[in-house]
Amino acid sequence: MDPEIKSSLDALGITPKNYRVLMLLPLVYVAWADGHMDEVEIAVLDDIAKERFMLDARGLAILDGWLGAPIPKQYFDEGMQTLFLMAQTETGEPLVHAEDLHELLSHAEAVARATAASLDSPTNVSPEEEAALAEIAGLLHLDNGVSWRRLLDELDAGPASVARGRGPRSRRPR
Numbered sequence: 001m002d003p004e005i006k007s008s009l010d011a012l013g014i015t016p017k018n019y020r021v022l023m024l025l026p027l028v029y030v031a032w033a034d035g036h037m038d039e040v041e042i043a044v045l046d047d048i049a050k051e052r053f054m055l056d057a058r059g060l061a062i063l064d065g066w067l068g069a070p071i072p073k074q075y076f077d078e079g080m081q082t083l084f085l086m087a088q089t090e091t092g093e094p095l096v097h098a099e100d101l102h103e104l105l106s107h108a109e110a111v112a113r114a115t116a117a118s119l120d121s122p123t124n125v126s127p128e129e130e131a132a133l134a135e136i137a138g139l140l141h142l143d144n145g146v147s148w149r150r151l152l153d154e155l156d157a158g159p160a161s162v163a164r165g166r167g168p169r170s171r172r173p174r
Helices: 003-012 016-032 039-053 057-068 073-088 098-113 127-139 148-163
Strands: none
Touching: 003 016, 003 073, 016 039, 016 057, 016 073, 016 098, 016 127, 039 057, 039 098, 073 098, 073 127, 098 127
């Protein structure tokens, strides 16, 4: 493992053996974006952790810590920088592939869409979660980060809003 990545993982309290838990950080960040963690969000995160990332006991303990209290901004930023770095390694097989980063953004949106009223509704994404998705996309250098809710809102705005500069065509490239 690259020494810089190992050092960053150490600073985050993650061992090289449990590096995959870091891939859940953006999902947890989105879940906390509105200031609280819903039971249904925890259930979605648990399912993703068990089915997709197959964490061991130490990895699950780290995840439990993140679920118990909002993640400090500095910790989140360091984690996202490390996650991006893991996908950029030029020596050997990368620990995280570029398509994994896109998949993480999709999982993060799934967490944002999960509420007790509906487990998967595009209209459930709060403005805070929307901002968190955009922030994650920016930090991971992805070209997305817009939820289905926002896309649907922009489509509902119609041509008149586009003409006034408020619709989907008015967005500036990042």
